[in-house]
Amino acid sequence: MVDIAVVDYGMGNLRSVYNALRSVAPKASIEVTCTPSVVEQAGRVVFPGQGAMPDCMRELDRMNLRSVVLDAAKNKPFLGICIGLQMLFEHSTEGDVACLGVLPGEVVRFKHEMHDAQGGRLKVPHMGWNQITHRDHAMWQDIAQGERFYFVHSYYVQTGDAALVQAESQYPDAFVCAVARDNLFAVQFHPEKSHTAGLQLLKNFVSWNPV
Amino acid sequence: MLAKRIIPCLDVTAGRVVKGVSFVELRDAGDPIEIARRYDEQGADELTFLDITATSDDRGIIFRIIEQVAEQVFIPLTVGGGVRQVEDVRNLLNAGADKVSINTSAVMNPQLVADAAARYGSQCIVVAIDAKQVAPGKWEVFTHGGRKATGLDAIEWATKMQTLGAGEILLTSMDRDGSKIGFDLALTRAVSDALEIPVIASGGVGNLQHLVDGVKQGGADAVLAASIFHYGEYTVQQAKQYMAEQGIEVRL
Numbered sequence A: 001m002v003d004i005a006v007v008d009y010g011m012g013n014l015r016s017v018y019n020a021l022r023s024v025a026p027k028a029s030i031e032v033t034c035t036p037s038v039v040e041q042a043g044r045v046v047f048p049g050q051g052a053m054p055d056c057m058r059e060l061d062r063m064n065l066r067s068v069v070l071d072a073a074k075n076k077p078f079l080g081i082c083i084g085l086q087m088l089f090e091h092s093t094e095g096d097v098a099c100l101g102v103l104p105g106e107v108v109r110f111k112h113e114m115h116d117a118q119g120g121r122l123k124v125p126h127m128g129w130n131q132i133t134h135r136d137h138a139m140w141q142d143i144a145q146g147e148r149f150y151f152v153h154s155y156y157v158q159t160g161d162a163a164l165v166q167a168e169s170q171y172p173d174a175f176v177c178a179v180a181r182d183n184l185f186a187v188q189f190h191p192e193k194s195h196t197a198g199l200q201l202l203k204n205f206v207s208w209n210p211v
Numbered sequence B: 001m002l003a004k005r006i007i008p009c010l011d012v013t014a015g016r017v018v019k020g021v022s023f024v025e026l027r028d029a030g031d032p033i034e035i036a037r038r039y040d041e042q043g044a045d046e047l048t049f050l051d052i053t054a055t056s057d058d059r060g061i062i063f064r065i066i067e068q069v070a071e072q073v074f075i076p077l078t079v080g081g082g083v084r085q086v087e088d089v090r091n092l093l094n095a096g097a098d099k100v101s102i103n104t105s106a107v108m109n110p111q112l113v114a115d116a117a118a119r120y121g122s123q124c125i126v127v128a129i130d131a132k133q134v135a136p137g138k139w140e141v142f143t144h145g146g147r148k149a150t151g152l153d154a155i156e157w158a159t160k161m162q163t164l165g166a167g168e169i170l171l172t173s174m175d176r177d178g179s180k181i182g183f184d185l186a187l188t189r190a191v192s193d194a195l196e197i198p199v200i201a202s203g204g205v206g207n208l209q210h211l212v213d214g215v216k217q218g219g220a221d222a223v224l225a226a227s228i229f230h231y232g233e234y235t236v237q238q239a240k241q242y243m244a245e246q247g248i249e250v251r252l
Helices: A015-024 A036-041 A053-062 A066-075 A195-206 B032-042 B056-072 B086-095 B104-108 B111-120 B154-164 B185-194 B208-216 B236-245
Strands: A004-007 A030-033 A044-047 A078-081 A106-109 A126-131 A148-153 A155-158 A165-170 A174-181 A184-187 B005-013 B016-021 B024-030 B047-051 B077-080 B099-102 B125-135 B138-143 B148-153 B168-173 B199-202 B222-225
Touching: A004 A015, A004 A036, A015 A030, A015 A195, A015 B056, A015 B086, A030 A036, A036 A066, A044 A066, A044 A195, A053 A066, A066 A078, A126 A165, A148 A195, A155 A174, B005 B032, B005 B056, B005 B199, B005 B236, B016 B032, B024 B032, B032 B047, B032 B056, B032 B236, B047 B056, B056 B077, B056 B086, B077 B125, B086 B099, B086 B111, B099 B111, B104 B111, B104 B138, B111 B125, B111 B154, B125 B154, B125 B185, B138 B154, B148 B154, B154 B168, B154 B185, B168 B185, B185 B199, B185 B208, B208 B222, B208 B236
Parallel strands: A004 A030, A004 A044, A044 A078, A078 A184, B005 B047, B005 B222, B047 B077, B077 B099, B099 B125, B125 B168, B168 B199, B199 B222
Antiparallel strands: A106 A155, A126 A148, A165 A174, A174 A184, B005 B016, B016 B024, B125 B138, B138 B148
């Protein structure tokens, strides 16, 4: 069994995720995998995602990965990234599809014609380095309030369960950019592309022992 | 608040970073991996690599460069140059690119942009547009490294690329490229205002005020520059500090 499995359901490039994990955990066995049994037996699971939600959900099922992902999300240190966070919720307005339903809430699009306080137009996708405000959680160890992470997304999650929320960012209104429950942690931004702060988060993940 | 991005651009040929003036007269600027590492340390928000190799024989070099950079630099990497089919996009992403920039091939075959965006997501598809002013308030798209006129209006073309699924536009003024007299602000503003997706301003940066102007007057979401960083005139850090002093939100 591997220490860390990065779930590969065929939606894009996971090499960045692999490279970043490798740099913070040089001794760990890390595998980018589409094999359900490898995910099932891994010590920790990283669940990334990019592309369009309907494609992600379809490919996850086509590759028979849904049940092992659901299982991992309940039982072992689990890190969702970007669409990997969004897929954990109940429903997405992107293509009007049902998602995994691990967490309560919906994935919605940023509005058109948004503006900042100076009247500057805010583009979609929300792309670039934005600041976060986080709660206390082992995954934020050595990460300052107001730290910047790299985002690229047009959709974000809305949940009625405030206890899940571990961080927020603003564009221009506050939106949820990290959630956690028990062994599960998920972020909207890309830690693998967020320089030292992102590597710190991944480092926290590889040593995280959720109670 | 979301920061405006500073993106050093590395034009690569035969394994070296070079910089030309108005798309010609290449001058050597050094080893791409060393340069990438330096900009990463200085706080670059992303890096863009453009493979300007003229022949297809040397295409393999850029893959090895990207593989090596991606192992040690943990910020977004965009790679462009010679992308002709969806398979090229896939190969660059697999080498470690986060975004792929499509220029000439988007004009020859717009469906490529739609297919690549559908397959890999808009977030990783950048359409690069080289534009030249042809009349006041009017710019034409050029391809093949600026050698061929297309008859396409730059603003209409950018809008079409957004519709087909581009996640971002890399907009280069050919009139300004290498000139060091600043971005074509009217072009940048016109394209940025016409689009909902982010626009990267490129071509003409000679000093730090030009970067500020690109954001404030041009409405750019990101600014790209090459020679001011390559030859040590300014560090990325200095650029960001200057922009911050001028009231622009940057990642320091």
